[in-house]
Amino acid sequence: MSSTYSGIRESRPNTFNDCGGNSRELSSEFGKRCLKSADRTFSQGLQCQQINSMSALMSLDDSVFIAHSPQGCVGCTTLASDMYRVGQAHRGTKIIRSPRIIVTNLDQRDVILGGENKLKEAIGYAAERYNPKIIFVFTSCASGIIGDDIDAIVRDMQSETETLIIPVHCEGFKSKICASGFDSAFLSISKYILKGQKSEKQKGLINLFAPTSISYKDQLEMERMLHLLGLTVNYIPFYSSLEKIKNIPAAEASTSICKVFADEFMKELEENYNIPYSHTVMPIGVRNTDKWYKGVAALFGKEAEAEAYIKKEHARILPEIEKIRARLSGKRVFICGGTGRSFAAAALIDDFGMKLVGLETPTYDDDAQIDIEYLNEIHGDYMIDIANMQPFEQINIVNRLKPDVFIGVPGWSARLGIPTTHVLDMKRPTMGYDGILYLGNKIADQIENPGFNKKLALHARLPYRKSWYETNPFKFIKPLGE
């Protein structure tokens, strides 16, 4: 996130949200810079960036989250809220609580007359009732359209309270790439908490950026691996605190668990705080876990230690992987997920001898091209759908390809009778060397026990007309200007 980055991922060059087709053809077009910008003339169920901004910060200690929006905007927070509650249980919290979310409930009247008074009231209420360390104010499409001056309100009210009030500009209409929501959260952390202040470096301290979707088991595994390199981990912003965020500039290096989480922020930390970073892959699967670990080790000159550990872990897990391979080899897979996980899962299935036939992921950019070229080498041709959600396209493609297993957010695909399982398992291990074994066995168990999906297919109706399944799934993607 250089000082000029807007926080809108579409502003980065060579970024595409709407395209689909054969993997080799798309990567060749992209490589030659011939991929045309396009848009969907029909779109269904886009994930908005507000939820990513909120979920990225929701587990911070002693915070209140105000959505300056209509009530419906926070509907999606139920998932992050559930994650937060489960995460507390896994961490041994005795009294589990829900995140403190307040919605200003903008309505038709506010859209005409402005909603600023409601926001002032909500901030006052949050400070009085909870006396938190931080109040985050999240903007929405509605607050953006009516032009409420949120920064001015925050400035005025900040002078009356010790509580830090931080606006996060995450109006849903600004970006079709939901990861822009992470960037909005980090832009605000940078502007309102770090403020360019440097601090004394702490030897061996590394910032480990993690999104909400990382299970506690995965957190422990990542921390354990980094401790083996003699490092101390500042795990942020998931389950962290204002103090840990303030400690970010003291780190000697940074890395992220997810490829699209904090990647821009780490650039800013390098530019402004002299903190180098490693941005490689998500540590899912043998190849990616090796690559992620080596990337971090290189920042500290600990390559030899990393190699020794990797060798030891390979000796332990490769025989186990062989057993899973015997159950999964040759199975055809469709993968759907966020950018980091979908590419990591597509590399992981190669460990088990599985073949990728389809991949749905939200964005195609220079980073994605590196992964797609690698996947083309190991899987050959497969179908790509670059889509933020769009379940109507997904079910059309999955119905054509008829994979043996669907990995990812199944949406309607579960009703096709295909075994489905998830790599975005926010409650169980997926990462590091043990995560590979857990995930592999989970996929194999699901394929060997397809009863639920088969029964579902017998009794549930598919949501679209039969003719849609015979139509080109990318029919509604039109090059801009046509």
Ligand code: SF4
């Ligand atoms: S902020 Fe906009 S896109 Fe996001 S949920 Fe609200 S209305 Fe929808």
